[in-house]
Amino acid sequence: MNSLLDSPTPADDSARLAAGPQSRENHLLVQGVVKSFGTVPVLRGVSLAVGKGTTTAIVGPSGSGKTTLLRVIAGFEVPDAGSVLLNGQMVAGAAFVPAHRRNIGYVPQDGALFPHLSVAGNIAFGLSRKALKAGGLSLADRLLELFELVSLEPELAARRPDELSGGQQQRVALARALAREPDLLLLDEPFSALDAGLRTATRKAVAKTLARAGVTTVLVTHDQSEALSFADQVGVIRDGVVAQLGSPFVVYSRPVDLQTAEFLGDAVVLEAEVSDGLARCALGAIPVRRPSSQGKVLLMLRPEQIRIVDSGPVRGTILDTDYFGPMITARIRLQGSAGTDTGPATGPIISIRHWNALLARPGAEVFLEVAGEAVAFDPADGGPVTR
Numbered sequence: 001m002n003s004l005l006d007s008p009t010p011a012d013d014s015a016r017l018a019a020g021p022q023s024r025e026n027h028l029l030v031q032g033v034v035k036s037f038g039t040v041p042v043l044r045g046v047s048l049a050v051g052k053g054t055t056t057a058i059v060g061p062s063g064s065g066k067t068t069l070l071r072v073i074a075g076f077e078v079p080d081a082g083s084v085l086l087n088g089q090m091v092a093g094a095a096f097v098p099a100h101r102r103n104i105g106y107v108p109q110d111g112a113l114f115p116h117l118s119v120a121g122n123i124a125f126g127l128s129r130k131a132l133k134a135g136g137l138s139l140a141d142r143l144l145e146l147f148e149l150v151s152l153e154p155e156l157a158a159r160r161p162d163e164l165s166g167g168q169q170q171r172v173a174l175a176r177a178l179a180r181e182p183d184l185l186l187l188d189e190p191f192s193a194l195d196a197g198l199r200t201a202t203r204k205a206v207a208k209t210l211a212r213a214g215v216t217t218v219l220v221t222h223d224q225s226e227a228l229s230f231a232d233q234v235g236v237i238r239d240g241v242v243a244q245l246g247s248p249f250v251v252y253s254r255p256v257d258l259q260t261a262e263f264l265g266d267a268v269v270l271e272a273e274v275s276d277g278l279a280r281c282a283l284g285a286i287p288v289r290r291p292s293s294q295g296k297v298l299l300m301l302r303p304e305q306i307r308i309v310d311s312g313p314v315r316g317t318i319l320d321t322d323y324f325g326p327m328i329t330a331r332i333r334l335q336g337s338a339g340t341d342t343g344p345a346t347g348p349i350i351s352i353r354h355w356n357a358l359l360a361r362p363g364a365e366v367f368l369e370v371a372g373e374a375v376a377f378d379p380a381d382g383g384p385v386t387r
């Protein structure tokens with residue numbers, strides 16, 4: 001899979017790229033962007049389409065080029081090849097518009113607040129007199145509006161950044177970026193400095209703020225669950241290209257290849273034989289997506305699709321469990337099912353999640369059931385099945 005253009009992503013994404021450079025679907029259009037540092041290629045042909053007022057999360061392993069992509073979009077880096085169009089206007093490629101003329105809000109990883117300015121001073125930094133006059137608002141009124149937009153208490157206005165919590169600092173950085181009423185907002189790991197509780201609360205508040213303001217946003221994160229919960233669209237970047245672009249549901253439940261599947265969450269992978277739309281494996285006969293595939297495949301299921309039930313044809317023995325509060329992870333050796341009996345000692349081992357630590361004790365025999373469909377991959381390379 002080398003680019004978005006040849007990936008079997010859902011029809012709406014292809015339609016989006018085909019919609020032409022200037023359309024609501026293509027508020028931001030990144031086409032074949034290549035960028036190397038010295039001799040090291042980082043982006044090898046990244047393509048991406050972002051609809052107006054939507055949020056896209058770019059997710060990928062550390063060092064995969066996420067920040068570089070944001071910096072190319074913002075205008076802080078010049079691509080070696082490819083183009084970036086904003087609102088149908090070319091800002092990088094055959095033409096180049098410098099960063100300060102792109103009307104893009106960029107919030108770097110650390111927020112980069114001015115330490116010597118108050119909260120109000122930081123936010124007001126982005127406000128122009130001309131824009132205030134045009135909006136018929138005083139500076140104080142516009143500041144109040146922005147405080148409200150990012151759910152920041154006005155009492156914090158006089159504080160300096162070092163007198164704020166990480167979450168409050170993040171909201172100030174966001175308000176400063178929103179003050180300019182940017183065409184596009186770029187957020188680089190905006191929640192990475194926050195602890196788990198604050199992270200979820202800030203993420204929700206920011207998502208609400210962006211939806212309310214209707215700002216087109218691209219967010220970079222290495223946190224898969226953050227990408228899946230925050231965005232309308234998720235782009236998985238790997239080896240310098242967008243391996244998959246689609247809705248959170250699509251990229252999670254219909255990943256294009258095994259590597260993407262495993263990057264986005266835990267996966268149960270089993271050898272299987274497909275015929276007539278059913279994959280026969282140690283978990284029984286499971287309906288498979290892309291029923292055109294036949295013969296040997298690697299079958300992928302999400303752990304939450306496999307349930308412990310009172311009885312049924314598929315049995316397993318719990319080997320061990322890992323307790324983490326609301327759920328346990330149980331490692332189970334499958335004992336095979338009718339027609340695929342592999343014997344208790346040699347059956348494949350899978351990991352599932354279960355809520356009841358008492359039921360899933362090591363050594364216990366359990367019955368298993370699969371909900372929904374599985375995804376089939378080529379056993380040779382974990383890529384899409386083409387036969």
Ligand SMILES: Nc1ncnc2c1ncn2[C@@H]1O[C@H](COP(=O)(O)OP(=O)(O)OP(=O)(O)O)[C@@H](O)[C@H]1O
Pocket residue numbers: 037042060061062063064065066067068069222
């Ligand atoms: N200015 C630069 N000069 C040389 N190499 C660079 C420069 N900026 C980034 N790189 C290299 O490019 C690669 C991609 O970096 P980038 O920061 O874009 O990755 P990332 O996906 O955002 O990583 P992380 O999740 O760790 O922040 C890395 O190997 C990095 O060392």
